Amino acid sequence: MSYYLAIIGTTDSPIYECEFGTHKQGGDGTSKFSPEMKELNPFILHSSIDIVEDIQWQTNSMFLKSFDEFHGPGTGSTSTNVNYYISGFLTSGNVKFLMIHDNSVYKNEDSIKQFFMDLNDLYVKTLLNPFYKVNDVISSSVFDLKVKACAKKYL
Amino acid sequence: MMDHNLTSNNIQFYLDSHKDISELITQYQLNPKKTSFDCRSIIVNAFSPQVTVSCSPEVDLIADNFGFPSFFQLLKPFGDKVINQFQVKDSQMASRTTQDFSLRFTRPLNDLVSVQQAQQQQHSTSSSSFSGNNNNKLGQLFSYQSLELLIDEYIQSITDRTLAEEQAGNHQLVKVLSDSVYIKFFTKLMSSSYMTSFETMNHPVSSFLVITARNTLEDAKQQLLQFRQSSIPSYMNIDDILPLMIVVHDERDTQQEKTAYQLRESIKSQLGIEVFVLGIITSLESQVAGESRKLNPPVLTSIDDELQTLHLPHADSKELPLSNIKTIYRLLKEIIQKQIIPFMERKISVWDTEVVIPRKSFSGRFFSVSKRYFGGNSSSNGKSDGSGNGNGNNYDPLTCAYPQKSNEMIIRKLADWSFMLRDYRYAYSTYELVKKDFLSDKAWPHLASAQEMAAMSLLMGATNITSKLKKDTIDPLLDDSNYTYLSRCGLKTYALRSMIIVSELFCNLKDDWMSAPSAIRWLRKAIDDNLLGRLGKCLVLERIGYVYGLYVESRAKVIINRKLLTATPHNKQTETEAEAESEETQQHLNPHKLRRNNMATIGLTRHRKSTLWKLLAAKEWDPSSRPLQVKLKLNEVEHQYKQSQFTSREGTLYAKLDRLTKDRLS
Numbered sequence: 001m002s003y004y005l006a007i008i009g010t011t012d013s014p015i016y017e018c019e020f021g022t023h024k025q026g027g028d029g030t031s032k033f034s035p036e037m038k039e040l041n042p043f044i045l046h047s048s049i050d051i052v053e054d055i056q057w058q059t060n061s062m063f064l065k066s067f068d069e070f071h072g073p074g075t076g077s078t079s080t081n082v083n084y085y086i087s088g089f090l091t092s093g094n095v096k097f098l099m100i101h102d103n104s105v106y107k108n109e110d111s112i113k114q115f116f117m118d119l120n121d122l123y124v125k126t127l128l129n130p131f132y133k134v135n136d137v138i139s140s141s142v143f144d145l146k147v148k149a150c151a152k153k154y155l
Numbered sequence: 156m157m158d159h160n161l162t163s164n165n166i167q168f169y170l171d172s173h174k175d176i177s178e179l180i181t182q183y184q185l186n187p188k189k190t191s192f193d194c195r196s197i198i199v200n201a202f203s204p205q206v207t208v209s210c211s212p213e214v215d216l217i218a219d220n221f222g223f224p225s226f227f228q229l230l231k232p233f234g235d236k237v238i239n240q241f242q243v244k245d246s247q248m249a250s251r252t253t254q255d256f257s258l259r260f261t262r263p264l265n266d267l268v269s270v271q272q273a274q275q276q277q278h279s280t281s282s283s284s285f286s287g288n289n290n291n292k293l294g295q296l297f298s299y300q301s302l303e304l305l306i307d308e309y310i311q312s313i314t315d316r317t318l319a320e321e322q323a324g325n326h327q328l329v330k331v332l333s334d335s336v337y338i339k340f341f342t343k344l345m346s347s348s349y350m351t352s353f354e355t356m357n358h359p360v361s362s363f364l365v366i367t368a369r370n371t372l373e374d375a376k377q378q379l380l381q382f383r384q385s386s387i388p389s390y391m392n393i394d395d396i397l398p399l400m401i402v403v404h405d406e407r408d409t410q411q412e413k414t415a416y417q418l419r420e421s422i423k424s425q426l427g428i429e430v431f432v433l434g435i436i437t438s439l440e441s442q443v444a445g446e447s448r449k450l451n452p453p454v455l456t457s458i459d460d461e462l463q464t465l466h467l468p469h470a471d472s473k474e475l476p477l478s479n480i481k482t483i484y485r486l487l488k489e490i491i492q493k494q495i496i497p498f499m500e501r502k503i504s505v506w507d508t509e510v511v512i513p514r515k516s517f518s519g520r521f522f523s524v525s526k527r528y529f530g531g532n533s534s535s536n537g538k539s540d541g542s543g544n545g546n547g548n549n550y551d552p553l554t555c556a557y558p559q560k561s562n563e564m565i566i567r568k569l570a571d572w573s574f575m576l577r578d579y580r581y582a583y584s585t586y587e588l589v590k591k592d593f594l595s596d597k598a599w600p601h602l603a604s605a606q607e608m609a610a611m612s613l614l615m616g617a618t619n620i621t622s623k624l625k626k627d628t629i630d631p632l633l634d635d636s637n638y639t640y641l642s643r644c645g646l647k648t649y650a651l652r653s654m655i656i657v658s659e660l661f662c663n664l665k666d667d668w669m670s671a672p673s674a675i676r677w678l679r680k681a682i683d684d685n686l687l688g689r690l691g692k693c694l695v696l697e698r699i700g701y702v703y704g705l706y707v708e709s710r711a712k713v714i715i716n717r718k719l720l721t722a723t724p725h726n727k728q729t730e731t732e733a734e735a736e737s738e739e740t741q742q743h744l745n746p747h748k749l750r751r752n753n754m755a756t757i758g759l760t761r762h763r764k765s766t767l768w769k770l771l772a773a774k775e776w777d778p779s780s781r782p783l784q785v786k787l788k789l790n791e792v793e794h795q796y797k798q799s800q801f802t803s804r805e806g807t808l809y810a811k812l813d814r815l816t817k818d819r820l821s
Contacts (some may be wrong), residue, residue, distance in 0.1 A: 009748050012763075012801040039808040040771075042801050047767035053758035071683060081683070094749075134749065 001103055002031035003155060004041045005147075007123065008096040009135035012049055014042065015095075016138040016147075023152045036073040037084075044070050045098045045135045048086045052098070062120075064088040070100070089116035091123065091133065108155070115154040122146055131155055163193060163335040164454045165340055167313055172449055175280040180327045188705060190334050191662035194341050198615070198656060200235060200257040201345035201455060204360035204575055206494060207396075209263035209382065211374055213367040215402055217437045222473050226365055230483070230616075231453040234258040239488045245498050246507065246581040253577060256491050259455055261348050264362060264385040293555055293600055296347045296648035301458045302340075303688040308465055309339050314783055318820075321786070333787045337694050341659070344652050346455040352390040352556035353600040354608070355568045360575075360635070361397040361495055368404035374501070375400060392559040395568065397498045398428050399490065403788075405795060406434040406478070429494055433486050435479045440784050447474040499572050503594075506569045510562050511585065524536065550596040557601070563592050564724050567605065574608065579616030583609055599643040604638035607653045614660040622669060633657060633677070641684065651686040655695075664701060669760075671706035675699055689775075696772035697788065703765035711759035766795040773812055782819035785812055 001022035006014040019041075021031045048068045055067055068083040074082040082102060089097040093123065097116055126132055126143060161169070161179045169176045183189050208227035210218075218226040238255045245251060261267060275294050317332045350357045364378045382398055400422055404415040412434060419430040435515075450473055549561035557564040570585035586609035593602035610632040613620070620629070633653070640650035654677045661674035678699050681687060687695055707715065751757070773788035789812060796802040802809045 010751070011798070014801050039806070039811070042807060043767050043770055043809070046799070046801075047763045050758070050761045050763045055758075057758060071679070134747075 001027065001101060001155070002033050003151070004031065004033065004045070004100045005109075005119075005151075006042065006098050007119075008045070008049065008098060010094050011135055012046065014045070015135060016143070017042070018144065018147055018151075020058055020148060020151050020155075022155055024155070026079050029148075029152060034073050040072065041100055043074075044084070044100060045086065048088070048098055050094065052090065052096055062090050062092075063116055064090065065109055065112070087112055087116075089120065091120055093127075095123070095134075097123075111154040115150055118147065118150045119147060120153070122150070156495060161191070163331055163338050164455060165451050166198075166331060166335045167316075168449075168452050170316065176331075180331060183331050184327060188662060190338060190701070193338055194659040195663045197338075197342050197345055197454070198659070201259075201342075201354055202574055203259055204258045204499070205259045205261055205348060205357055206234070206495075207262065207264045207267065207359045207362045208260050209265075209362065209378065210365040210379065211367065211370050213369055214365045217367065217403060217435075220438050221475055227262060230363075231260045231456070232450045233456050233480075233483050233487055234260045237484065237487050237491060241492055241496060243496055243576050243578075245576070245578040246503065251577075254495075254504055256496075258350065258487070258491070258495070260363075261359070263420060264359060264382065264387065267348070267350065267359075268385065268387055270559070279411075293351065293353075293644060293646060294349060295460050295646065296349055296652060297343070299648075301462055302691050305343060305458050305462055305465075306336065306690045306694075308462075310336055310781070310784070318781060318783055319763055319789070321783075324407070329787065333784075337698060339705040340691065340694050341655065343458050343461075344655055347457050350388070350391070351600070352388070352554070353567075353598070353604045355564075355571045356575075358391055358568075359396050360499065360572070361399055362690045363399050363401055364402060366418075368402060368418060370402075370418075372418065372421050372425065375418070375428060379426055379428065388556075389554070390556040390559055390564060395502065397494065399494060400426075400428055400430040401433055401486070402430060403433045403435065403437070405437045406482075408435070431486060431490060433482065435482050436476045446477045448477050448480060449474050450480075482681070496576070499576055503569055503572055503576075506565050510565050511569065511588065514562070514588070550598045550601075552597070555598070555600055557598070559714050563589055563596070563601070565596075566592075567601070570605075570608065574612055574615075577615075579612040583612040583616065586612065599639050600646065603636045603639035603644060603646070604649070606632045606639070607649075610636070611653075611656060611660065614657065614664075617664065618664045620670075625669075625673065630673075632772055637680070647686050650684070651681055654681040654686070656697075658702070662714035666709065667705045667712075668708045668759075671702050674702045675706075678702065693772055693775045693784070696768055696775055700765045700768035700772060700788075700791075703761045703768055706761040707765070708756075708759035711756040714755045715760075763794060770809060770812075774808060778812055778815035778819055783814045786816045786820060789813055789816065 001024075003020055005016075005018045005024075007016040009015045010066070019031045019038075021029050021030050023028050051068045052064065055064060065087050067088060068086040070084045070086065071081050072084055074080050084100050084102050087099050088100065091097070097119055099112070099116075101112070122143060122152075125141070126138055127134070132138075161176065163179065166176070166179075166281055168174075169179075186192070208230055210226040214226045215224075218224070218229045223229040236255050236257055241253045241256050243251050255450050262270075271294070301620065313332055313335070317329055318356055320332065339576065339785050348357050362382055364375070364382060366375055366378065379398060379400075383393065385393065387393060395763045400419075402415045402418055402422075404411040406412075412432075415432050415434075419432055422428065422430045430503075549557050549563060551557070566585060566589040570582045570589065573585065574582040586605045590602065590609065592598075593605055610629050613624070613629055636653060637650050640646045640653070655808075656675040658677040661670040661677070664670040682692060682695055767787050769792045773785045773792070776784040778785045789809070792809070796809055801807065804810060
């Protein structure tokens with residue numbers, strides 16, 4: 001399992017991006033996206049904003065599970081295409097957490113949801129910082145470390 | 156007269172011959188769905204009656220005078236669209252008017268059959284390793300290599316012009332040029348005249364036998380005999396092809412005219428077929444007198460034919476005197492209205508009373524059910540040619556064909572002909588009727604084709620469909636049809652054609668918000684099932700981008716259009732002033748309030764999706780081999796990605812493609 005996470009600001013540009021792999025099932029925590037997918041990932045998430053904006057009015061929950069998918073080049077040596085899924089979390093400030101993962105969410109829906117909850121906590125703590133303004137890029141290395149710790153814990 | 160037929164298929168020809176194409180460009184400007192409408196009219200043209208043309212050597216000499224290799228090549232451009240008010244009666248005997256009609260002219264019947272057999276033999280020897288499945292008996296619609304080659308040639312031929320126009324900043328024309336590639340691809344998918352046992356669209360409806368006034372009655376008799384004795388496949392019926400004789404004479408030679416009319420009378424009385432007289436200017440010398448005009452290149456030439464003529468030196472210098480063009484159009488109008496349409500209507504009503512009505516009646520249903528369940532003797536099946544295989548059905552699984560006079564073949568033909576006459580509702584009910592027979596006979600290619608056509612006639616007949624109809628009827632029909640084409644018959648080209656047609660037809664429907672997802676679904680399926688060549692894949696990716704661009708809620712469409720209107724230059728200044736004002740008031744309220752400028756249309760468009768697919772298409776075009784195509788796509792995505800900083804970062808796909816194309820093009 002590989003994940004690509006982006007926090008999208010209200011002007012549609014990412015303010016934080018991160019790529020990681022699973023630590024479960026003997027994974028070493030590094031992502032295994034193919035080079036083609038690596039360069040596509042930001043664009044795929046950007047296109048998913050369309051769907052978030054559409055469905056955000058139809059649901060009460062902040063967590064949006066596998067609301068979009070992308071059929072793209074697979075990992076490893078096999079060149080067959082595989083399905084990628086995109087899950088998201090909409091914060092109350094209309095900042096979006098979007099994540100691409102190469103497995104349907106039904107297997108680890110809860111853990112992704114938990115991860116997003118913790119990420120929301122981290123994000124709100126960042127917002128509380130008087131020196132941080134909305135839509136600024138989050139460059140704090142502490143934040144990065146904490147996100148990765150969360151990922152290790154849940155994903 | 157021909158100026159009404161502006162299609163982007165011939166854009167290159169128009170530009171070469173300095174034709175005024177401003178009308179075409181404004182159409183593109185005004186209507187974002189113009190290309191889809193074009194595709195629909197191509198579909199109508201492509202499913203129009205096929206007409207074989209066989210001529211005496213003297214007639215070919217006349218064609219040769221004007222630089223055409225044969226008279227059929229001369230006629231071909233005329234068939235693309237004959238504009239007139241044609242009266243067509245539908246199955247309820249109600250009269251309708253159509254604004255135009257098309258005929259697809261092809262080679263003489265004998266040539267068609269023999270060429271096809273040769274192709275088939277070649278095909279079956281080359282794929283003999285796959286013998287065992289019966290798929291190699293069914294020929295494909297076209298060959299992938301030829302299609303790719305043709306598209307490649309076309310792109311190369313417009314590259315220089317597109318580049319020049321792009322640098323000159325002539326964006327509208329560039330748009331038309333780049334769209335024309337997809338239109339070309341679409342047209343070539345449709346323009347195969349390959350005859351198969353499972354669809355009768357390509358079976359000729361009529362046959363023109365052309366002679367000159369110099370020919371004798373004996374020659375005419377010979378031609379008719381030759382036509383009657385053509386060796387056609389067992390699934391075709393020569394009685395369903397209407398022979399028509401055309402006598403050509405020189406317009407200025409009154410003596411010839413007289414003999415032509417005499418010949419007409421004697422042929423009519425002795426051979427009993429309809430004869431038309433065509434008086435045209437027959438040689439180039441007399442052309443000086445009248446104005447002459449270049450003919451539009453025919454749109455629906457098959458891929459192989461077009462590849463052959465592509466590099467002929469005199470391919471583009473064919474001119475006909477204006478009076479000839481008018482006369483030929485007049486003749487075609489007369490033939491269509493007086494002969495071809497009535498002939499088809501007559502046949503349809505005969506088949507309807509003989510085959511369809513008995514089947515729909517109570518006893519007919521009872522018979523067909525009893526036949527199915529109690530198996531039994533094919534003797535009860537009076538109409539069969541005796542080639543039934545003893546299971547009570549007429550289907551011959553070895554040749555994958557029904558005999559020509561079997562009920563199934565006739566019903567299928569009936570449906571196809573009503574489709575050609577644009578009676579889509581009746582065509583749909585007929586396809587549905589015959590579908591069950593094909594299923595119980597396990598006639599897979601027939602079944603797939605009937606399902607495809609049933610869905611197509613539904614979509615062609617409607618301007619809007621309910622989601623229930625789509626979910627319960629159209630989707631299952633198409634799913635089944637595609638599954639059968641691909642898994643049971645191995646007919647990739649047919650499956651591809653049906654997917655592309657269906658997605659264009661969905662785009663033609665009124666409610667984009669409802670139909671765009673289906674259109675996208677079928678295009679994506681074509682890519683995911685690996686049905687496309689390399690260039691085809693690029694084009695379809697582009698097309699997905701285009702359909703996502705259409706994917707707009709109707710409310711949002713109104714708002715966007717209003718915004719476009721107010722954004723015209725003279726309003727701009729007032730707008731900025733107004734904006735500045737509103738900014739001031741907002742600053743009073745809350746300096747930290749976040750602003751959004753698309754509040755009204757939020758979530759009701761798919762522009763970002765559209766950009767993603769255009770970017771994917773750009774990547775697929777490959778900057779090192781086709782930098783111009785990549786550049787055109789990048790231009791389209793620029794306005795969306797320009798706002799966000801992440802796109803221009805080092806190492807992202809967009810930045811990489813941008814740099815590579817700039818390197819290549821400079």
